[in-house]
Amino acid sequence: xxxxxxxxxxxxxxxxxxxxxxxxSGELGGIWTMGWFRQTPGKERMWVASxxxxxxxxxxxxxxxGRFTISKDNAKKQLYLRMDDLKPEDTAxxxxxxxxxxxxxxxxxxxxxxxxxxxxxxxSS
Numbered sequence: 001x002x003x004x005x006x007x008x009x010x011x012x013x014x015x016x017x018x019x020x021x022x023x024x025s026g027e028l029g030g031i032w033t034m035g036w037f038r039q040t041p042g043k044e045r046m047w048v049a050s051x052x053x054x055x056x057x058x059x060x061x062x063x064x065x066g067r068f069t070i071s072k073d074n075a076k077k078q079l080y081l082r083m084d085d086l087k088p089e090d091t092a093x094x095x096x097x098x099x100x101x102x103x104x105x106x107x108x109x110x111x112x113x114x115x116x117x118x119x120x121x122x123x124s125s
Contacts, residue, residue: 003026004096008021009119020081020083022034032100032101034079035051036094039095046092048068049064057104064083069081094120
């Protein structure tokens with residue numbers, strides 16, 4: 001059975017950097033896209049970034065563009081999200097996700113059929 005397990009979330013200060021990791025277990029057939037979403041209490045899950053599993057093309061939400069970097073290691077079956085210059089508004093639970101949709105269109109929660117349990121990132125002064 002496929003599992004996505006996030007790690008790396010913790011409390012940091014404004015301006016700090018943090019890298020989240022996602023370990024993927026199980027069969028990888030049918031993956032086109034891996035990505036990250038985040039969610040704060042009372043709000044819907046928001047797409048943050050995605051990467052094409054085959055071609056490594058990356059896509060970012062405008063508000064994280066230039067600060068966040070998504071990457072992966074296919075051999076290790078791991079996905080990463082490096083976050084630089086963190087701001088209080090980046091505080092959220094971050095979810096690792098996978099999709100059979102192409103990365104350039106997969107920006108909605110409904111495009112993703114597998115979700116991790118989430119890891120909490122808290123940014124404070």
